Amino acid sequence: MSADLTWLLIKNNNSFLVKRNGVQFSSEAGNLLNKNSFKFSGIANKKTIDIAAAASGRGVVVSTPKTKVTLTKGIRKSARSVAGLTRAGYRADLRQVALARVAAVLATQKPVKAAPKKASKGVRANKN
Known part of the structure; x- marks a missing residue:
């Protein structure tokens, strides 16, 4: 599955997503900034x-x-x-x-x- 398709599927709902005060964070492994974005995603990208x-x-x-x-x-x-x-x-x-x-x-x-x-x-x- 392509990285873009994976990101489209997981960007709004996944088990690592943390939503607080209108800001979305991610606690997944491979995410250096813990930011919920395609660039930093440890799940969607193959090279992390x-x-x-x-x-x-x-x-x-x-x-x-x-x-x-x-x-x-x-x-x-x-x-x-x-x-x-x-x-x-x-x-x-x-x-x-x-x-x-x-x-x-x-x-x-x-x-x-x-x-x-x-x-x-x-x-x-x-x-x-």
């Missing part, structure tokens, strides 16, 4: 890219219909790998969105730095 957090909590998993790779080397190397994947003629229109998704997933995995503790009001420093 799915980027998700790794199960170990460190790195991202980049999936295409044929391959699945876990990238754990940091944001620059992960971004370079994803850019190379999309540059090779495989959905070049999704390059910027995929890079933004990789950066967002890796940013959520950074440890939160603790704020320095302040001295309590009852304790004074010794000036001697």
Whole structure:
């Protein structure tokens, strides 16, 4: 079945569709922006890219219909790998969105730095 026909059948009703406040979102795998549109649809398009957090909590998993790779080397190397994947003629229109998704997933995995503790009001420093 063609991608256009599939999109016409699923665009208004499917199990991944989320409608809130007049906006339609989609929670399907392979949809980088979670937007209900033909360009980002993981069901209607044959060539999709799915980027998700790794199960170990460190790195991202980049999936295409044929391959699945876990990238754990940091944001620059992960971004370079994803850019190379999309540059090779495989959905070049999704390059910027995929890079933004990789950066967002890796940013959520950074440890939160603790704020320095302040001295309590009852304790004074010794000036001697």
